Amino acid sequence: MAVLVGSARPGSLNRSLAKALTGLADAEFSFVFSRLDDLPLFDQDVLAAGFPPTVARFHGEIDAAHGVLIVTPEHNRSITAMLKNALDWLSRPAGANAWTGKPVAIAGASAGRLGTVAAQQHLRAILGYLDMPTMGQPEVYLSLTPGLISPEGEIADEGTKAFLQGYMQKFHRWIARHSDAGAPARA
Numbered sequence: 001m002a003v004l005v006g007s008a009r010p011g012s013l014n015r016s017l018a019k020a021l022t023g024l025a026d027a028e029f030s031f032v033f034s035r036l037d038d039l040p041l042f043d044q045d046v047l048a049a050g051f052p053p054t055v056a057r058f059h060g061e062i063d064a065a066h067g068v069l070i071v072t073p074e075h076n077r078s079i080t081a082m083l084k085n086a087l088d089w090l091s092r093p094a095g096a097n098a099w100t101g102k103p104v105a106i107a108g109a110s111a112g113r114l115g116t117v118a119a120q121q122h123l124r125a126i127l128g129y130l131d132m133p134t135m136g137q138p139e140v141y142l143s144l145t146p147g148l149i150s151p152e153g154e155i156a157d158e159g160t161k162a163f164l165q166g167y168m169q170k171f172h173r174w175i176a177r178h179s180d181a182g183a184p185a186r187a
């Protein structure tokens with residue numbers, strides 16, 4: 001599974017949350033944290049000459065993934081520019097959207113009380129357009145109080161841990177439901 005974290009800073013709360021989530025998943029899941037901070041800014045003319053090397057690497061990671069987990073901060077009531085840039089790159093060239101059909105779950109954390117609600121609403125609109133089956137529930141808008149999740153992803157509170165574990169179990173079922181193997185046979 002590919003994991004996209006919308007923040008590249010070392011102390012990212014959202015990276016801690018992503019590590020916590022991946023640590024709670026069933027053993028059969030494996031995760032690749034995709035690097036987003038070395039992707040150039042999207043440019044349609046650059047794309048016309050072919051994917052730059054870092055974008056080609058990212059494309060390979062998404063092609064290989066059975067599902068995508070996105071954990072993002074909120075920046076000015078939307079997703080971060082870095083995450084949007086990554087989504088834009090693989091949506092092109094026209095007719096070759098790499099995101100199509102990839103099951104996705106989203107989550108976010110902030111130090112404040114709103115916990116990325118507005119960013120996730122924007123993200124849902126984008127993912128719908130990208131044709132990605134997006135898990136609706138449970139929603140994860142985590143207000144991260146100091147010490148709740150360590151930088152390594154250890155969760156201090158049992159209730160939070162159980163909630164996040166349930167989220168990952170649901171995501172596992174969501175992927176199975178939307179994978180090719182789980183899809184009804186086509187006539």
Ligand code: FNR
Nearest residue numbers: 007011012013014015073074075076077110112114
């Ligand atoms: C923020 N932050 C923020 N928080 C929020 O709840 N709603 C918002 O709209 C914004 N806007 C915003 C814009 C910019 C440019 C910055 C730098 C920050 C605060 C943000 O949630 C906080 O910095 C998080 O800790 C960022 O996530 P990471 O980097 O810790 O994962």
